[in-house]
Amino acid sequence: MLGKKVLIGILSVLLVLSGFALAFGKTTVTFWSSHSGDPDRFSIQRIVDEFNEQNPDIEVKVTIVPGAETDIAKLLTAIAGGVAPDVYLLDRFTTAQRAVAGVLEPLNDLTDEAEIEKLKEMYIPFAWEEASWDGKVWVLPFDTDVRALYYRIDHLKEAGFDAPPKTIDELDMYAEKLTKQISGGRFERIGLIPWLNQGWHYTWGWAFGGEFYDPETKKLTITDPNIVKSFEWQKSYADKYGMGAIQSFSSAFGAEAQDPFIMGMISMTVDGDWKLSTLDKFAPDMKWGEDYGATYIPRPAELADTPITWAGGWSLGIPKGAKNPQEAFEFIKFACGPPGQKIYTLDTLHLPTVVELLEDEEVKGEEKHAFFIDLVPYAKNRPPLPVGALLWDELTTARDAVINGLKTPEEACRNVEERVQPELDKYFEQE
Amino acid sequence: MKASTARKNTTKGLLFALPWIIGFLAFTAYPIVASLYYSFTEYVGIGTPKWIGSENYSALFNDELFWTSLYNTLYYTCLAVPIGFVIALGLALLLNLELKEIGFYRTLIYIPYVLPAVAVSFIWLWMLNPYFGLVNLVLDRVFGIQGPGWFSDPRWSKFSFVMLAQWGAGGSAIIFLSALKDVPRELIESAEIDGAGWWAKFRNITLPMISPVILYHLITALFGAFQIFTTAYIATNGGPANSTLFYVLYLYRNAFQYGKMGYASAMAWILFIIVLIATVIIFRTSARWVFYRGGE
Numbered sequence: 001m002l003g004k005k006v007l008i009g010i011l012s013v014l015l016v017l018s019g020f021a022l023a024f025g026k027t028t029v030t031f032w033s034s035h036s037g038d039p040d041r042f043s044i045q046r047i048v049d050e051f052n053e054q055n056p057d058i059e060v061k062v063t064i065v066p067g068a069e070t071d072i073a074k075l076l077t078a079i080a081g082g083v084a085p086d087v088y089l090l091d092r093f094t095t096a097q098r099a100v101a102g103v104l105e106p107l108n109d110l111t112d113e114a115e116i117e118k119l120k121e122m123y124i125p126f127a128w129e130e131a132s133w134d135g136k137v138w139v140l141p142f143d144t145d146v147r148a149l150y151y152r153i154d155h156l157k158e159a160g161f162d163a164p165p166k167t168i169d170e171l172d173m174y175a176e177k178l179t180k181q182i183s184g185g186r187f188e189r190i191g192l193i194p195w196l197n198q199g200w201h202y203t204w205g206w207a208f209g210g211e212f213y214d215p216e217t218k219k220l221t222i223t224d225p226n227i228v229k230s231f232e233w234q235k236s237y238a239d240k241y242g243m244g245a246i247q248s249f250s251s252a253f254g255a256e257a258q259d260p261f262i263m264g265m266i267s268m269t270v271d272g273d274w275k276l277s278t279l280d281k282f283a284p285d286m287k288w289g290e291d292y293g294a295t296y297i298p299r300p301a302e303l304a305d306t307p308i309t310w311a312g313g314w315s316l317g318i319p320k321g322a323k324n325p326q327e328a329f330e331f332i333k334f335a336c337g338p339p340g341q342k343i344y345t346l347d348t349l350h351l352p353t354v355v356e357l358l359e360d361e362e363v364k365g366e367e368k369h370a371f372f373i374d375l376v377p378y379a380k381n382r383p384p385l386p387v388g389a390l391l392w393d394e395l396t397t398a399r400d401a402v403i404n405g406l407k408t409p410e411e412a413c414r415n416v417e418e419r420v421q422p423e424l425d426k427y428f429e430q431e
Numbered sequence: 432m433k434a435s436t437a438r439k440n441t442t443k444g445l446l447f448a449l450p451w452i453i454g455f456l457a458f459t460a461y462p463i464v465a466s467l468y469y470s471f472t473e474y475v476g477i478g479t480p481k482w483i484g485s486e487n488y489s490a491l492f493n494d495e496l497f498w499t500s501l502y503n504t505l506y507y508t509c510l511a512v513p514i515g516f517v518i519a520l521g522l523a524l525l526l527n528l529e530l531k532e533i534g535f536y537r538t539l540i541y542i543p544y545v546l547p548a549v550a551v552s553f554i555w556l557w558m559l560n561p562y563f564g565l566v567n568l569v570l571d572r573v574f575g576i577q578g579p580g581w582f583s584d585p586r587w588s589k590f591s592f593v594m595l596a597q598w599g600a601g602g603s604a605i606i607f608l609s610a611l612k613d614v615p616r617e618l619i620e621s622a623e624i625d626g627a628g629w630w631a632k633f634r635n636i637t638l639p640m641i642s643p644v645i646l647y648h649l650i651t652a653l654f655g656a657f658q659i660f661t662t663a664y665i666a667t668n669g670g671p672a673n674s675t676l677f678y679v680l681y682l683y684r685n686a687f688q689y690g691k692m693g694y695a696s697a698m699a700w701i702l703f704i705i706v707l708i709a710t711v712i713i714f715r716t717s718a719r720w721v722f723y724r725g726g727e
Contacts, residue, residue, distance in 0.1 A: 071688050073687035102477055244584050247671065248579075250583070252560060320477065400671060400673065401672055404585055406672055
């Protein structure tokens, strides 16, 4: 009898003590990231560890969650259920859309105007633009990335080329010569598949000199003749080799060590700066300048003197209903500031959005990385609109319809405008 | 029984059922009613919905992708359900044979049905790979036919999912098997004595005897086929060129990717009405071909 009472007494004391411990202990900041691959995941963990070490009263915990550029189903349900994380890794171009939906806390509420101004000065203008909507800033820019044309020097030499292509006509000629077909309509190698990797609708649309959105009239301009031309050009590859044959060939493409560029299944491809670290890791015998190289994305001859690319990238935001927004803000300032971005760009070979780091010799690193960093001033960015995700998907639908011969380029582009403009108008009406 | 005992029994019964009742009200009935309300609003998924009346429904009828996804789903259903029925029944007839090792075969046929849909999707992505996959390998070596791109060919992508669905035929086969076991032996034997062949026995005795189970299978298979989602999300994510954008996949996109929860709710209710009509039609016509023993 007495034994039981003593036991209960001890347990209650322990309970009360642990309660005190919770109250005075560390603040846990939950951070949801969807970067599950190497080296991004480990780099983010390093940033978190570094921050935790420097801030002993805050503990940031990373959880890898499913999600993608446009898919935030898990985050939405968490917010609705009142269990939102404190920090979320968000694709930066969807910020406006998520801000309008009420998914994010505006950072202006967490600090004063002076600090916001200071933060603004720190970043590349287009990155800050993407992070803002309706006069407020909703996320802090994390990394950015640009795209270029990678090419296999060995393949080009074999076909008799000393230098990479510069214009679209040259690109077409190279692609034809580099493609090797075997019997039965199958391929051993394809010179170029325009829509592979980062050869997106945006990529070629801008390369051909088109503009997707007019901020003056607030209208989408997908039917811009240059954009239509870029779709026609992509279709020409589908017509030439047969869409079925190309699809069959590309379904055998893998990732990492089985990347088709590494395996020699394609000779040229438009891809992002991160491919450098993929090549470093999974094809260490391939050397920049000897086995592969990267050059500006080819453009129609009259435009070929100005390099073109576009920049994407991620950002860190604080979801609505986060339990510890102030601590979360401290972490975001660290991770998206010079210390965090330096760690990340050195590990992953992505690009920083902090202006001072663009000139940092250590970040610029080797020649191959410096090439991409120097492209940043030429980079376009996707219009920061509250229909960002929808617009992207619609453009992809249009591109697929065109290359599969289901719609003409004009029709497909017009459909994008017809479907997305009304959604966009709704938001502007509400202002 | 005294009135108070009867009342006590009712109370006890209700108490036993209470957990289920609460669960049903909270997790099934409430969300269903809520989604009906949301279908008349503009709603991002969080925050306050904005009432817009029947605008979602009229927008849906003008939405090209709505009709595409409906067509894709109907195409798939019209193929998957009959094919699935024939295969499941065929397997059940085979599994009904009097073999010593029949238990092993039954387990073998049933196991694929138990695997999670995500894992099955990946397995089939490889099986149907045009260059390395088993299916094209067999077609090439055994029949000398060059198999198509399956998932990456818009003409074959829906059919690829029909094939994938047959992976789960074992589940229905076991149910048909138990129905087959229930067919009275005396009827079969007396038919054999009268000289009936296999087909005559099958058509006139077996089929009518298992017809209630066929009805059950038809309806549940219809439900399942209309709601195809997981395999499409994993294997093709609606591509190529929206040829595998099934209805529920498009619904999911609207709800979680485009922030159009109200629109998606309207889609859900339209699906409900479609499936309801289909079920009613099947039930009404079932009187003609379903035979219930012991009279109706």
